[in-house]
Each structure stands twice: as C-alpha cells, then as structure tokens.
Amino acid sequence: MEVSITVNGSTHSSDVEPRTLLVHHLRDNIGLTGTNIGCDSSSCGACTIHMNGESVKSCTVLAVQADGQELTTIEGLAAVAESDGTATGDQNWHPMQEAFQNCHALQCGYCTPGMVMASTSFLKENPNPTEEQIREGLEGNLCRCTGYHNIVKAVQSVAGGAS
C-alpha cells in the first residue's frame, strides 16, 4: 500500500506491506534508526515518537495508519525546539535532551530516545508535575540502567525551568 508520511519535516512516500509496523517503516525503510525496539508487547516504550505532537508507541501503529500524519522522532526533536525557540545549550538541543545529559539520565542510551519523546509529551500535558506524577507519566517507558532516579530529576529540571 502507498503511504505518505511526514517525518521531521520531510515527506516520505513508499509502498509498504499493510502489516508493516510504523517503527519498522521508520527504521528499515526511511532509515531513521534513532527510534528503538525493546519488546514485542507494547510494554517498554523504547519506540515512542510524536504523531501530530502527541506521543505514541510506534510499534503499536501500522505504517498505513500514519499515512498523511506528521511525525517527529528523536532525530528531529532538536529542530522542533529550534523552530519554537526553546532550543538550549551549545548543541541547540531540546531542553529535555540537555537535561538528560546534565542529570546523567541515560547510560546505555537504548531507552533514551523513547524516554525523551515520552517526557517532552508528558510535560506538554502537565507542565508542573509532582515527582509522583512524573513517575506515573513515564510508567509506559522501561529503563534497565538508571533506576529512573536521574530520569525523574531530568524531567523535574525541565519542568522547573519551564515554570
């Protein structure tokens, strides 16, 4: 089936099998490998991206369902921040990317793209969360390295900075 998807500002039209998962389409066909796959039951959130500004697990969306939609992956997050004037630091990153580095909220980095995408989307819905709310808000994203302590701190630091 023909699908046309706008990812990080570029439109990609391709012919895909109807059963193709969006995450495989992004990774194997479009070549955006920053979005990772950590499970096969929609449990881990490593594949979290933004579809029309909201976070979705891209393993739980078919490529054909994303036809005509606007997606942002980790590769495009800094550009989004730049265009809305929130980019920070020497790297011109999204504040969440900078906070993750500053708070040592990543180790192996495998869950990180999904965790960063989920965190930015969560703060959009709840700009001033409590620690408890952050932990609940990130419940769908698993990390095996950090014990979450520094991830929560990173999200708090962005929330604090934004308020």
Next chain:
Amino acid sequence: MTAVMGTKMLRKEDPALLVGENKFIDDIHAPGELWMGMIRSTMAHAKINSIDTSEAEAMPGVVAVYTGEQLAEMGLWLAPLPCAWPVTEDIVNPPHNPVAVGEAKHVGDIVAVVLCNDRYGAADAAEKVVVDYDPLPAVGSLEAAVANTAMAHSDLETNKAFHWPLVPDPEGTEKAFAEAAHTVKAKFIQQRMIPSPMEPRGCMAIPSPAGGDITFYSATQVPHILKVMIAATTGIPESKIRVIAPSVGGGFGGKLNVDPDAILSVTLANHLGVPVRWTETRTEAAGSSHQGRGQIQHMEVAADENGKISSVRVHIDADMGAYMMLITPGVPLLGSFLYTGVYDIPNLAFTCDGHFTNLTPTDAYRGAGRPEASYAIERIMDMLAAEVGITPEEIRARNYINGGEAFENHEAASTLVFDSGHYRPAHDRALEMVKIDELRAEQARRRDAGEAKQLGIGMCSYVEICGLAPSRALGGLNYGAGGWEHATVRMLPTGKIEVVSGSTPHGQGHETAWSMIIADKMGVDPNDVEVLHSDTAKSPLGLDTYGSRSLAVGGVAIAMAADKVIEKAKLIAAHQFEAAPEDVQFEAGAFSVAGTPSKSVHIQELGFAAFAAHDLPDGMEPNLQEQVSFDPPNFAFPFGTHACVVEIDTETGGVELIDYVAVDDCGHQVNPMIVEGQLHGGIVQGVAQALFEEAVYDEDGNINNPSFMDYLVPSAMEVPSMQLDYTVTPSTSNPLGVKGAGEAGTIGSAAAVMNAVCDALSPYGVKDMDMPATPKRIWEAIHSNANNSNGGAA
C-alpha cells in the same frame, strides 16, 4: 590544570545517544543480508521425530532451511558451544549443539533455522516449519532436578553435574556448631531472573567479498572472548575473524555468552558467502537468552550467647538449566567466598551441587553469585538477631571484621584476602540518613494502633568481590582464561591522545572515564583523548566487561600505560633541554627543568617530536606509544550499608518502598556521577528481585511469563528516589585505589528490601518470605502464615 578525576564530568557518549546518531546492532545493515528465523522447541524435553521444512522452503525470499541434523552433517562447526569454566575435573557437560540434534532439551532450544531475505519473511517461514516431537519426561524445576526422578538428559543417569566443596576446616565447623549457644538454619530460594537489557540481543556476520575473512557484529559485552571462542568452535582461524560490538544497549551479564546465534550466523555466512543476521524478539529472549540466579541455599550459622558468629555452613543447589553455557557452573562459586559477608567469622563450610533441568540455561546476571551470597548471610543475620534478642544493627556491629574499624589485608575463612575495608562508618551513616530512631518510634506507634499500613525497616551490610580477576586465582578455580586487561596509550602526531582499551562498554561511560584518567595523568584536556574499544581489529587484546572489572583492571592498565608514555616523553624533553632526565619535572602536562621554569614543553608537543623523530635521544625508537597488560595481584572488595523502609498494606498485601538509603565504598571515584548512576540502576535490579521479577515455569518446563506484559521489569512508578552517600577506603589491589561499582547496588539491595518486608511482617509471626514478595505472597503470609520456605512462627 585542575584535577579531572573525582569530578562529575558530563559523558562524552551522550550527544550521539541523545539524537539517535549512534548505531546499535539492529541499526546496521549489509547489502544482501539474510535474516535467520529460529525454530525453537515448544517442549521442554522431547525426541525430535521429524522436521518438515518443505512449506517453509517454498515461502517467498527463503534461501534455505536447515535442521540440526543437516547442520551436523554439513560439519560447519568443530565443537559444541563452549563452557569455559568446568569447575571440577569430573564435571558432566553434555554437548550443546547450536541447533539441537535428535532431542530438544528446553523450551526455546533451536531445532531448525530458516534464512530469508526479509525480517518479516524469516518469521513467517519459521512458523511454517513442522516439527514432530515425542515428549519425554521433563525436569521442570530445580527441586525436581535434585529429586532425580526424571533426567534432563536422557542419556545421563543423574541430573547432578558437579559437586564443588570449599571446606577449609571441617573439624572446626563441627566443633563450632556443637559448641554454639545459638544456631539458625534457613532455606533461601534465589528465583530465576531474566537479565532483560533494554536492547535485545542481535548479531550479523559479514563475509569479506574478497574471501576468507569474517566481520562479526554482535550486541555483546565480550567481543574479545567471542573472537577466541568462535575460532575454537568453528575452526575458522582467529586471524580471519574480526568482532565488533557497536553501541550495546545494556548487558547486565545477559550479553556475555557464546550463544547459538553467534555460531550459526558466522558459519552460515561463511558457508553461503552472504551476510547473515538475527535480532532477538523480547518474547524469544525468555528461551534464548540465559537467565540468572536459580539457586536453593541451605544456610546455617552458629553463634555464641552474644550473637558472635563462629561458623557458617551452607549448601547450594544450583540450577544449570539444560546446558552449560560459558561460565554457568562458575557463577555459584563466585559467591562461595562471600557467605561470611562483612563479618569476622573464623570458619566457613561451603558446598555446591550443580544440577541440570530442562529450563533455559543459567549464567551470569548482575552480581553473578555474589547477590545470592550477600542475600543469604544478610537475611540470616536478621534471623539470628531475633534469636539472640538484639536489633539487626547490633548483631552486625558485634560481628564486623576488626570491630568495624579500618583494616587492610584481612584473610577471611574462605582463605581469600580482603584488600581493605572500614565497615562501621557506612553502617552509622546509613542508619543516620534513614533516621532509624524516628522510624522505629513510628513503627511502634502503628503496631500499637493496629493500623492497616505497617512499616518495615531493613538493612544490609555487604561486601563483594570485583575486579575480576587475578589470573592465578582464576586458574585455581579451573577457569579457562586469565583475568588481566590490556591498554595502549598513544600520542598522535597532532598531539591528540588515543587510548585503546580491552574493556567493552555497554552503558558504563568508559570513553568518559578513560579520558578523565588520561587527562589527570598527562595533564591534557579530556576532549583531546579518543578512546578506541569494542573492535578486535582496533583493540586486539582484551578480556572485556563483566564482574565490575573495567575500572579496577582495565582503567588501571590505562593509567599504567600513561605512566610509561610520560616516562618516555620525559627522556625526549630532557634531550631537548639538554638536561639530565632526573632534573626534568612533569606537572600539569608540561615538562620543565627544575629551577628554570621558562624552559618548558607540553607533552602534547612532544607527540609530534616523537613522530617526526628528527631529534630524539640516541637509540630511542620513534613514536610515543606504550602498552600494559595489567594482571591484578588481588580482587577488590567494595562494601557498604544499605537501609530501606517499606510500607505494607496488610489488607491488600501491597508493598511500597518509601525510602532507600545506600552508603557505598568503592574506593577512589573517577567520576562520582557515573558511580551514582551505576548504584541507582544496580539497586533497582536488586529491588526488582526482591519484589517483582521471576521467570515462572510450570512443572512441564514451560515459561509462563516470557514477555514484558508479565515479566515485571519495574517502571518508574514502582521504585523510589534514592539517597546515596559514600565513604572512601582505597583499594590496595591497584595503584589507583579503585574498586568496582557496577554490581554493588544489586548485591546490597535485595536483602535490604526483604529484611524490611520481614520486619514489617514480624508481628504476624512471619520469619521469612520467598522472593519476589508479591502482594499475594504477603497477604497469604499475613493471613495463613505458611507461604515461605521456612514456614511461619505462629
């Protein structure tokens, strides 16, 4: 230049990871690649009558389908999958073929493999392979293996693989128990854990288009070990194999094996002349990635009337699973030396029997043997405290090595010599941070009021063995290799510094830490240091990453190689200054002549001088490049005290961790930010063993919870924020005075949590509870008082 070591320098690894630029194994592709789809046994133990591959072979894109029998006839490998640690001379180690021949031994055992030009196609074709099995009696648990009523391997007469004793003084043990005022006996169960790094395993073998050579990409912790083992298993010469670990998404022991997929992809790529790859699915991992723990511990202590312990006697039954993997039988032995914990216990009697089951093979998982040991001694310390009628903190205080005061070179009952320790400050600090007195008052109030939510306070003082390992010690344990680590430090003509390390990171931040060591040693900007690793072509010598060894062995090798570079550079500087080398001093990267500070040259400038070689001292070889293989004289022994507070809802059995305090001592710290991260993650993995995770099998050997839907890796919701602090007791085992930090968190946390759970439940007569302490188990313990291995006290 100010010191870099000891600062919280941000990681060099992070930028690529934060924008998705780095490459994990599944991000890398090769033209013409074929995907392997594994056909895995759906039965724990069965005779394979026949395998019909015809329908699969007709599927689009399928290039070949091979059964185990066909592969054996093709002679693609010389030897079965390796076990590098045959712990005894008479160990039973049935052959472990990459693909089962004749008989499948566990659910997940590979029985055939399809090769297809498409990821989805390989999965489709694998489903079309029809296997006709005759079920055989399965050994579905460790208890069943010990009972020996069914055999995990039909051609064996027992499930027992080995018996390994560490009983230095049997008469002393008998005497201690005969004369003891108090003895406590307990049975602890170390449930099977699935390591679950967030990146599943995966690999790709690419034969050189020019013929002969194979490049093997693998999500592995151990590229160097893999290279040797692939050569030994397949017969392909080592010099023709290059192993590369790209970005690796966590390991925790789960990626240190020589798995069937590695041998299959290499040999099939070699045979077919095309790249062959595989990416594990998470559900597949339950049967294909090795698991951790899987032990039953029979633990006894003997003590005098004051609770001073005279002997520990312990017998372990250890679940090997269906086959011996790389270090399967050695894992419980790594714990054997720690059953006396941080205590001055003059006598230890340890025995271990390894048993085969028809379950997924076991091997290393974060801590490997040491969390189990720490758990057993620290749980029984609390039981002994109750028996003697004193508090958990008092029983520990009465037993610490050297009364809790600082010591060096303590010979434990196991005969191992602890490098250094100072246990009381961590103990005191942890209890202060957790506010023990206030908590006990609040606990008493809630108990008196009969409130539904009860508090429990638990502590654990642990010591662990890391920095694996002195090669001679490994030889003494019948391990098949050494424990050194190799490093090269080279000054490039541009003045940049290249470090080549045999350690292999998978999230630990080696590039940052190694740059910091060089920055301090050589007086250079850490950003001028480039670290090469995880590629056997760039780093030909190495023994990789496990057992909290990277810093204490590999990092030390780097520091020593840097010293040698400085030594040589000093001779060049002296030559340039026309001064005697002994008059040249080195400070903050610059050489100068004592008393003439105007004459100075920076070590980075000497990089070019050594490269150009226009004016070197007579007879000196050009270039500044030195290498060191560091073989540590002893292990390093990190330690600490963890304390934790749980709130148990006695009406639902729910547990909430409301505070977690850890005071750890890993000697000098290179980057405290990285240490903190290692501890956070380690602690949560121990908490997960205590409260959430268990690979659950039915009696027929089927796993009930193979996916993340039902294998409960905790999320941010289930774990608390942690309070950490440190003491610093330098190691005497290496010149940097460092100890490892990667496994310490896990080694300290499970016992702390379970001590808290049991403390909360003690008014209900509960003495012990099996892990994981699920709401169901807790509720049943409160209400029926029977659901644990040691029974209740009602």
